[in-house]
Amino acid sequence: MTIAAPKVGFVSLGCPKALVDSERILTQLKVEGYAVAPNYDDADVVVVNTCGFIDSAVAESLDAIGEAMAENGKVIVTGCLGKRADIIREAHPGVLSISGPQDYVSVMDAVHSALPPAHDPFIDLIPDYGIKLTPKHYAYLKISEGCNHRCTFCIIPSMRGDLVSRPVDEVLREAEKLAAGGVKELLVVSQDTSAYGVDVRYAPRTWHEKIYETRMKSLCEGLSELGIWTRLHYVYPYPHVDDIIPLMADGKILPYLDIPFQHASPKVLKAMKRPGAIDKTLQRVHNWRKVCPDLTIRSTFIVGFPGETEADFQMLLDFIEDAQLDRVGAFTYSPVEGAAANAIEGHVPAEEQASRLARFMALQAEISEAKLAAKVGTRQSCIVDEIDGELAIARSKADAPEIDGLVQIQNGFEAGLKPGDFVDVDIMGSDEHDLYGEVPFDD
Ligand code: SF4
DSSP, rough: OOOOOOOEEEEEEEHHHHHHHHHHHHHHHTTOOOOOEETTTOSEEEEEEESSSSSSHHHHHHHHHHHHHTTTEEEEEEEEGGGGGGHHHHTTTTOOOOTTTTHHHHHHHHHHSOOOOOOTSSSSSOOOTTOOSSOEEEEEOOOEEEOOOOTOOHHHHHHSOHHHHHHHHHHHHHHHHHHHHTTTEEEEEOOGGTTTTTTTTTTTEEEEEEEESSSSHHHHHHHHTTSSEEEEEEEOOOOOGGHHHHOOOOSOSEEEOOOOOOOOOHHHHHTTTOOOOOOHHHHHHHHHHHOTTTTTEEEEEESSSSOOOOHHHHHHHHHHHHHTTTTEEEOOOOOTTTTTGGGSSOOOOOHHHHHHHHHHHHHHHHHHHHHHHTTTTTTTEEEEEEEEETEEEEEEEOOOOOOOOOOEEETTTTTOTTTTTTEEEEEEOOSSSOOOEEEEOOO
8 A cells, every 4th residue: 555645845045045945845745755835825834945045035034924824724834034034024923933044954853743754665766966956957055054254234244154165076977966856057056165174174075086176166176077067156255266267168067157246336345344456356357368368257236325425326337337247137225134234324325226226227238238239249158947839948058057148049850859868059140138149050
C-alpha cells in the first residue's frame, strides 16, 4: 500500500539569497517524503519564506502571510522578516511558528510538529543537486551568508549576521552537480562576493586533486573548469577585483559585474558607510574596460539619501555619465525600521526625491539605449530561456535573468532552439532595454 505523502504549500518571496534558502527547505522536505502542494487547498500546511529588506517588502510579506492564513490557516513563517517576530505576531497571531533566514532546522521542526512525515522509500528520489526553483538551465550559487559591512541604510547584517563563507570545495562540488543536472549558467550570489573567504583567511581546499583557495579569484578559476557560464553578482569595487578581469577577457567567466555602487558623492557614501574614494572607483572601471572591452557593468543606486544636496546629486549624474554603466536600477531612499540612516539629518522631501530619480533615470535611459544600439550589427552569444510562438527569448552574456534585458530571436522556433541552448545571434535592432536579432543560417 502506498502512503499518501503529506503536502506542504510553499510561498517564496525576496531576493536570490532567499530563493536559495527556499530551495534548501524544499529539498529537505522532499528528502523526508513530503510533497509540495500546487495550491492552498491541497496543502496540509503552508511555509511562507519572507523578505524584510525594505518597508514595501515587509508589507508584501505580511500580505502573503495573511493570504496563506485566510486560504489555508496552518502557516509556518521563515526568512528575513522572521527576525522581527513581533510585527508578524501582531498582524497574524495564529501563525504556527516563526524563524529567521537560513534557519532550516526550525522550519523542519515546525513542519514535523504540524505534519509528521510519511515514510515511503519510493518518494525520496530527488536529484543529486536538490530542488531548484529556477528554470533547469540556470541556478543561483550561494557562496556565503551574512555581511561584514554596516551600510547605514541596511539591516541585513542584523538579520543575517557577519560573513560566513562556504568552503570553496563545497561550493565547487555543488556547482559540479548543478552542471551535471543540466544547468548551463551559474549566478554567484552573496551579500558581498568580493569579500568571499575573508572570514576563513582564504582557507585552501582540494577539489579534483587541485588546491583552490576560499577566495573569489580561485573560486572563479574552479568554476571555469565546468565549461558553463558563470556570472558574478554583488561585487564591491575593491582593488583585488582587478585580478578577475583577465579571467573575463580570456572567456573563463562571463564579462559581467554586478556592483551596487549606491552613490558617487564622497559625502553621501560616507553617510552610507560605504567606500568613498569615487575617483579611484571610476579609474578602476576605465582600467577594467581597457583589459576587457566587452565588460558589462550593472549597478544599483539610491537617490535622495538623507543629506543629499543638489550638488551631491549632480556628482551622481556626472559619475553615471562618465562610467557609462550598461544596466542600472535606482530607488529613492526610504527608511527601514532599525536602520542607522533613519537618524541622519536632512531627509529629502518625497517630491524632490521623485524628481531626482526621474532625472537620473532619463540620463541612464539615454546611456543604456546608446550602448544597446552600438550592438546592432554584431553577433552575440546567447542562451535561450524560452520559446514563445515563432520567437526564442534569449539573453546575451550582458544580461542576467530577471534583472537585465532580453534578446528576441525572430526565427528562434524555425531554428529549432529550446530552453538552455547556446546560440550565436546576429543583432538587427535595439531599444532601451532589449535586442532583436536572428540566428544566421548558412547560405
Ligand atoms: S554590503 Fe551593505 S547593503 Fe549589502 S548586505 Fe552588507 S550592509 Fe547591507
